[in-house]
Amino acid sequence: MIAMGRYVAERLFTALLSIAGIAIVVFFVSRVLPGDAAVVRAGQYATPEQIAQLRAQFGVDQPVLVQFGHYLNGLVHFDLGVSTRTGRPVTAELSGRLPATLELSIAALLVALIVGVPLGALAAAKRGTAWDGLVRLGTIIASSAAVFWVGLMAIYFLSNLLHWFPSPVDRLPRGIDPPGSITGMFTVDAVLEGKFPLAVTAFQQLMLPALTLGLITAAPVVKIVRSAMSTALRSDYVRTAHAFGLPRRTVLVQDAFRNSLIPVVTSIGIVAGYLIGGNIIIEQLFSWPGLGQYAYQALQEHDLNAVQGFVIFVGVGYVALNFVLDLIYASIDPRVELRTAS
Amino acid sequence: MTSLLEVRGLSVRTRAGDTQLLRDISLSVEEGEIVGLVGESGSGKSMTALALMGLLPDSMELLAGSASVAGKEYLAAGAGRHPDLAMIFQNARAALNPTMPVGKQIARICRMVAGARRARAREAAVELLTSVGIPGAERVARSYPHQLSGGMCQRVMIAMALAARPKMLIADEPTTGLDVTVQAQILALLAKASRDSGLGTILITHDLAVVGQVCDRVVVMYGGQVMETAPAKVLFDHPRHPYTQKLLASLSADDDSGDHDPGVDFSVPGCRFVRRCELATAACESPPPLVTVESSVASCHLLESVA
Amino acid sequence: MTTNTAPITRGVLRRSRAGARLRGRGWLTAGLILIGLLVVAGLVVPLFAESPTIAHPADALLGPSGSHLFGTDRYGRDVFIRSVAAIRIDLLLAIVAAASSFVLGSVVGAISGFLGGYVDEVLMRITDIMMAFPSFVLALIVTASLGNSTTHALIGVAVAYTPYFVRLTRARALSVRSLDYVAASRVAKTGRLRIAFTHVLPNSIQPSLVQATLVSAWAILDIAGLSFLGVGVQPPTPEWGAMIADGYGDVLSGQWWTAFFPGLLIMIAATGFHLIGDAVDGGME
Numbered sequence: 060m061i062a063m064g065r066y067v068a069e070r071l072f073t074a075l076l077s078i079a080g081i082a083i084v085v086f087f088v089s090r091v092l093p094g095d096a097a098v099v100r101a102g103q104y105a106t107p108e109q110i111a112q113l114r115a116q117f118g119v120d121q122p123v124l125v126q127f128g129h130y131l132n133g134l135v136h137f138d139l140g141v142s143t144r145t146g147r148p149v150t151a152e153l154s155g156r157l158p159a160t161l162e163l164s165i166a167a168l169l170v171a172l173i174v175g176v177p178l179g180a181l182a183a184a185k186r187g188t189a190w191d192g193l194v195r196l197g198t199i200i201a202s203s204a205a206v207f208w209v210g211l212m213a214i215y216f217l218s219n220l221l222h223w224f225p226s227p228v229d230r231l232p233r234g235i236d237p238p239g240s241i242t243g244m245f246t247v248d249a250v251l252e253g254k255f256p257l258a259v260t261a262f263q264q265l266m267l268p269a270l271t272l273g274l275i276t277a278a279p280v281v282k283i284v285r286s287a288m289s290t291a292l293r294s295d296y297v298r299t300a301h302a303f304g305l306p307r308r309t310v311l312v313q314d315a316f317r318n319s320l321i322p323v324v325t326s327i328g329i330v331a332g333y334l335i336g337g338n339i340i341i342e343q344l345f346s347w348p349g350l351g352q353y354a355y356q357a358l359q360e361h362d363l364n365a366v367q368g369f370v371i372f373v374g375v376g377y378v379a380l381n382f383v384l385d386l387i388y389a390s391i392d393p394r395v396e397l398r399t400a401s
Numbered sequence: 402m403t404s405l406l407e408v409r410g411l412s413v414r415t416r417a418g419d420t421q422l423l424r425d426i427s428l429s430v431e432e433g434e435i436v437g438l439v440g441e442s443g444s445g446k447s448m449t450a451l452a453l454m455g456l457l458p459d460s461m462e463l464l465a466g467s468a469s470v471a472g473k474e475y476l477a478a479g480a481g482r483h484p485d486l487a488m489i490f491q492n493a494r495a496a497l498n499p500t501m502p503v504g505k506q507i508a509r510i511c512r513m514v515a516g517a518r519r520a521r522a523r524e525a526a527v528e529l530l531t532s533v534g535i536p537g538a539e540r541v542a543r544s545y546p547h548q549l550s551g552g553m554c555q556r557v558m559i560a561m562a563l564a565a566r567p568k569m570l571i572a573d574e575p576t577t578g579l580d581v582t583v584q585a586q587i588l589a590l591l592a593k594a595s596r597d598s599g600l601g602t603i604l605i606t607h608d609l610a611v612v613g614q615v616c617d618r619v620v621v622m623y624g625g626q627v628m629e630t631a632p633a634k635v636l637f638d639h640p641r642h643p644y645t646q647k648l649l650a651s652l653s654a655d656d657d658s659g660d661h662d663p664g665v666d667f668s669v670p671g672c673r674f675v676r677r678c679e680l681a682t683a684a685c686e687s688p689p690p691l692v693t694v695e696s697s698v699a700s701c702h703l704l705e706s707v708a
Numbered sequence: 709m710t711t712n713t714a715p716i717t718r719g720v721l722r723r724s725r726a727g728a729r730l731r732g733r734g735w736l737t738a739g740l741i742l743i744g745l746l747v748v749a750g751l752v753v754p755l756f757a758e759s760p761t762i763a764h765p766a767d768a769l770l771g772p773s774g775s776h777l778f779g780t781d782r783y784g785r786d787v788f789i790r791s792v793a794a795i796r797i798d799l800l801l802a803i804v805a806a807a808s809s810f811v812l813g814s815v816v817g818a819i820s821g822f823l824g825g826y827v828d829e830v831l832m833r834i835t836d837i838m839m840a841f842p843s844f845v846l847a848l849i850v851t852a853s854l855g856n857s858t859t860h861a862l863i864g865v866a867v868a869y870t871p872y873f874v875r876l877t878r879a880r881a882l883s884v885r886s887l888d889y890v891a892a893s894r895v896a897k898t899g900r901l902r903i904a905f906t907h908v909l910p911n912s913i914q915p916s917l918v919q920a921t922l923v924s925a926w927a928i929l930d931i932a933g934l935s936f937l938g939v940g941v942q943p944p945t946p947e948w949g950a951m952i953a954d955g956y957g958d959v960l961s962g963q964w965w966t967a968f969f970p971g972l973l974i975m976i977a978a979t980g981f982h983l984i985g986d987a988v989d990g991g992m993e
Contacts, residue, residue: 209971
């Protein structure tokens with residue numbers, strides 16, 4: 060248990076170090092990039108005085124190091140500044156939109172895992188056969204499809220034409236009130252409050268974007284599972300299990316598959332990257348009011364603080380995710396304790 | 402009266418078809434007998450074992466041969482595994498499932514291979530661990546392989562093998578990488594198993610000292626061919642085949658550097674030792690005959706005149 | 709002693725290599741054919757067709773037919789002609805972006821691995837931080853910050869994939885640096901840099917080329933994605949992502965072909981690069 064505590068402390072330290080690095084780089088890179096929020100905000104016909112006034116208001120007229128000091132001070136207090144576009148604190152805006160993105164990402168991840176894990180395992184178990192070839196070809200085609208194209212076609216064919224899914228208007232159709240905010244995820248909150256019809260409505264609204272994003276994200280999942288399972292199938296312990304006459308199915312499940320889950324868990328970080336990248340487009344396409352949509356609007360209007368805040372959110376989210384994955388890894392792999400002790 | 406294990410004319414080649422890795426391997430093991438299978442690396446010892454287990458890698462295929470356990474033919478019928486055969490490997494820690502407690506690994510064999518009920522299987526696992534000389538078997542049963550020493554893991558693997566209740570056990574370098582005292586204990590354990598339950602054992606090793614400790618008979622292999630088969634004592638005192646003589650000489654000379662193996666030439670039609678044999682004649686380019694000299698059987702042209 | 713595991717490992721390796729080579733050849737051919745067809749169509753068809761930007765309001769939103777294979781868009785422009793004309797732009801942008809990150813990443817990686825010390829430390833931290841962001845997000849941030857344009861989209865995508873090549877080449881550089889003749893020569897920094905460029909870069913070209921093929925596939929998707937969001941190639945230039953954005957409203961009202969065919973071509977192009985990359989990658993496993 061002491062080894063475990065040390066392990067957690069070590070990982071936590073590394074994570075904090077990465078976050079500090081991200082914060083520093085983000086600040087300096089964003090100062091180097093051109094694009095002046097004050098000019099954009101003031102509009103085409105603004106006088107130099109108006110622009111100067113806005114610059115003073117945004118604090119971008121001060122020396123870079125002073126700005127950096129303000130920035131760091133803010134970060135420590137979870138203050139990412141004020142959006143030049145809406146005038147509201149960026150932290151509040153991002154936090155308000157986080158649940159929508161989380162709900163969509165988690166649903167998409169579930170779809171990706173439900174589709175990807177069995178297919179990857181199948182391809183590995185039948186490595187070299189037509190099944191394997193078919194799965195790999197399907198993976199290549201899926202990872203070659205543009206997510207916005209798949210989404211648009213899904214909206215037209217499945218929603219508009221066949222009416223299998225509701226129109227992609229928002230997280231809930233117009234005129235329906237959201238549930239109270241417990242987690243901020245509508246489907247979960249509605250269930251927690253016992254409003255099952257509302258949960259169904261929210262779920263229907265969630266389904267199509269989650270399926271689109273999930274199916275595209277299944278491609279990297281298949282790849283990861285296939286490679287991990289192939290390695291496990293080649294291992295000494297799988298050979299041993301066969302040598303003792305255990306049924307093939309048992310060996311596949313208890314030896315090969317279970318052990319291949321360990322590298323799969325650690326690779327979820329890669330999958331999360333696909334989810335975040337896809338989110339920006341999917342949220343735009345399905346009018347989903349999440350972080351991706353916010354970031355896109357902020358970028359279009361050179362809302363420096365908002366963009367900076369989004370980037371830090373993503374960076375911190377990525378680091379936090381990897382930290383959590385490390386902990387999961389440690390708890391499912393009995394060998395981790397030994398590795399840190401030595 | 403047939404032997405417990407009878408192997409006749411086993412040949413294996415690469416699926417690409419170009420190399421015949423095993424040629425015409427024949428051997429037999431009696432009930433309760435320990436037969437050493439010796440040779441340098443690349444001699445085909447392990448390949449022979451994998452072929453008998455039906456565990457050949459996909460790049461290789463069985464070309465010819467038959468094998469039977471207790472009179473029951475199985476190999477020719479489709480390279481399946483015989484239920485009365487089990488095999489243990491070297492580097493036992495890597496050969497055990499890293500994410501399953503060892504007791505559970507033994508118990509599932511009791512259950513799925515030997516047909517025990519779930520509760521009984523758990524007891525049996527602990528009993529088996531005790532029988533292979535593991536103190537505190539209850540606690541060890543809950544451990545994962547990485548928490549146990551290499552020797553302990555090998556004991557666990559032997560317990561797993563016994564859990565399958567085989568008539569024949571193939572042990573592939575079971576003591577390699579273990580220190581000498583543990584080595585002796587593992588060998589004693591294997592000897593006990595064959596003495597107590599009539600288990601026939603093939604012990605694969607490159608270490609002739611191991612052979613001397615426990616084997617009743619020895620099969621010497623080189624380049625995928627059987628060179629000589631003889632009772633262990635006879636082999637050490639009167640090696641017949643030039644290769645066996647060289648093998649024993651290199652052991653006593655305690656000099657590994659002098660004779661560098663140029664690698665086996667799998668394309669020669671005759672004796673595969675011909676390139677390294679100092680006594681080779683033109684006749685050696687054709688397949689060697691089996692020559693019986695007293696209790697030894699060697700596969701060599703040069704011995705024809707002796708016999 | 710690994711005598712006993714050796715035959716198995718060797719066997720499996722040999723098998724997967726043979727399998728990969730077999731499959732690799734078929735996939736490589738398929739990939740080359742797909743890309744080849746696109747290139748030929750992109751080069752030849754525009755020679756015989758009218759300009760892809762001329763509007764024919766009378767022919768707006770016609771469905772696919774003999775005279776308009778892929779139908780027409782809301783300005784009456786032929787979707788087939790525009791989709792095929794876009795091949796030039798999309799393939800060129802993707803390949804130039806991949807090649808740029810290839811060159812930039814290789815140079816930075818070689819320098820980082822060969823100089824070591826603080827230079828390496830700083831460069832690797834920056835690379836790590838860049839890799840904490842999904843490539844598309846990185847490309848989008850860079851492009852939008854620089855201002856919406858084709859060139860900036862190109863830069864954005866190139867920057868986003870540079871870290872991959874930095875890591876690849878750096879790993880190679882480290883292994884070359886440990887070689888005896890380099891270590892023994894105890895050369896000065898300038899000499900080491902010369903070795904970095906004469907030994908490391910040529911050495912790491914093969915794996916980097918595989919990576920570049922895969923990056924080309926991703927770059928196709930990213931360029932189109934940026935243009936779809938309006939920060940990349942601007943209309944009326946025929947570009948797949950921009951065309952899909954253009955047809956967005958029409959698709960929802962039933963004219964699916966305005967966006968379907970450009971997206972199909974994106975998929976064909978990306979599949980082509982993926983097949984080539986996967987085949988070459990598998991062959992070298």
